[in-house]
Amino acid sequence: MTLRRTVLAAAVAAAALTTTFGIAHAADWPTRPVQVIVPAGAGGDTDFNARTMARFFEKVTGKPMVVTNVKGGSGTIGMSQVENATPDGNTLFFAHTGIVIVNEVSGMIDRKFDSKLDIACIPAVDKGMVLISGKKSGFKSVSQVLEKAKAAPNTVIYGTEMGGYSHLQGLIFQKKSGIQMKFVDVGSASDKITSLLGGRIDLASISYGPVQDYAKTGDMAMVAQYNDVANPLLGSIKTFKDQGMSLDMGKPYIIAFPKGTSPVIIKKMADVMQQITKDPAYAKALEDGFKQPVSFYHTKEANDVLNRVRTDFLQYKDLLQQKK
Incomplete structure (x- = not known):
């Protein structure tokens, strides 16, 4: 075997090993505490939903979630922090459509919500x-x-x-x-x-x-x-x-990972969240805290909902930007 073929074979073997390791790692997720970036201060509705999720996530998986509040820039600072994080499943974004969609409509950011993030699910909708x-x-x-x-x-x-x-x-x-x-x-x-x-x-x-x-x-x-x-x-x-006026503006929350996160991890997160929403104690926590009923959309449905919301909100782009 020539040197060139030997090097090529070694590279292919290494790539296969890396892929196998990556799949195995994703299948075992979570293997350590997961950091949750919340682009808002403590005590508000987004923070409440994130911390409630974190509490029940540990109950289901045995691994803690560490909620970190990153304020500033109308949520764009926290969003960028997640977008630029390593896509290993150990950092996720918990926000709402005001951050991931309205910021685009208002001109605060210049990109669609899923250009640098992989949406896992809509874990809750603020109908309060x-x-x-x-x-x-x-x-x-x-x-x-x-x-x-x-x-x-x-x-x-x-x-x-x-x-x-x-x-x-x-x-x-x-x-x-x-x-x-x-x-x-x-x-x-x-x-x-x-x-x-x-x-x-x-x-x-x-x-x-x-x-x-x-x-x-x-x-x-x-x-x-x-x-x-x-x-x-x-x-x-x-x-x-x-x-006398139709005005339906419930606020969906989203769980998202940095772009390139393994689909296995994304599905596992959505599945865990779906399991959490079936826990009566979780429903009571939402009701007691923010008079919020349980809502949930898995990955595909969540992306469909967010795309519809984005289309609706883009109608008001000029109005929102002119009023800034």
Whole structure:
């Protein structure tokens, strides 16, 4: 055998060995703690869902998940960190469509959600999103908001995080209802709550969990829930559809790995998450924390859902970018 053939044969054997090792490694996943990058601060809805998942992941697999909060850049810093991580299954991204799709629509990033990430599944959908008013505004229904906004355009103040999911919710509400609101960048969910309580803004879109106590005390009113089919865990809060307008904007969360992660690992993660969603204790944790029903979409369904959401949201690209 010539030297060239010997070297070639050795290279082929090495490649085969590497492939075999990679498949074996993927089949054994997880073999060590898995880092979960959450592109948001502690205490919010994304962080809550990630930490709840992590707790039950360890219960199923015997391996812990380490949740790391990476704030900044409207979620783009955390997203880039995962995109550039080694695709070995030991780092994953837990975010929602506001990060992976709305950021593209708003111009914060210049790429489609799956260009540098492999989507494993949609582990949950936040169906607890509500349009909330501060006590000072006096708004308790959609009709009251429309009445004032039409009589005095740009006087109803909508607090948001410019370029984010709640910003898009406000823009779609405004467009569908034919009104003009004043958009004010106040920041994260906790900042919106502070601004509502202080009377600096009239409206905001937030997950129900962190504000449910304020609804009970009367410091805030729940104007509408962003579901065409009412989330029964939200009690008597009417949907937009109940009040004459279809506005269904539940917020899907996503689990994704760096591009190039083994399909075996991606499937295992989706299968583990599907198993978690069947645990009654998990369902109770979601209900107690954020009045969130259990939802789940496996890999193919998840990608289909995200592509549909992206197509819908791209209709508002110019509007979202002009309002930034």
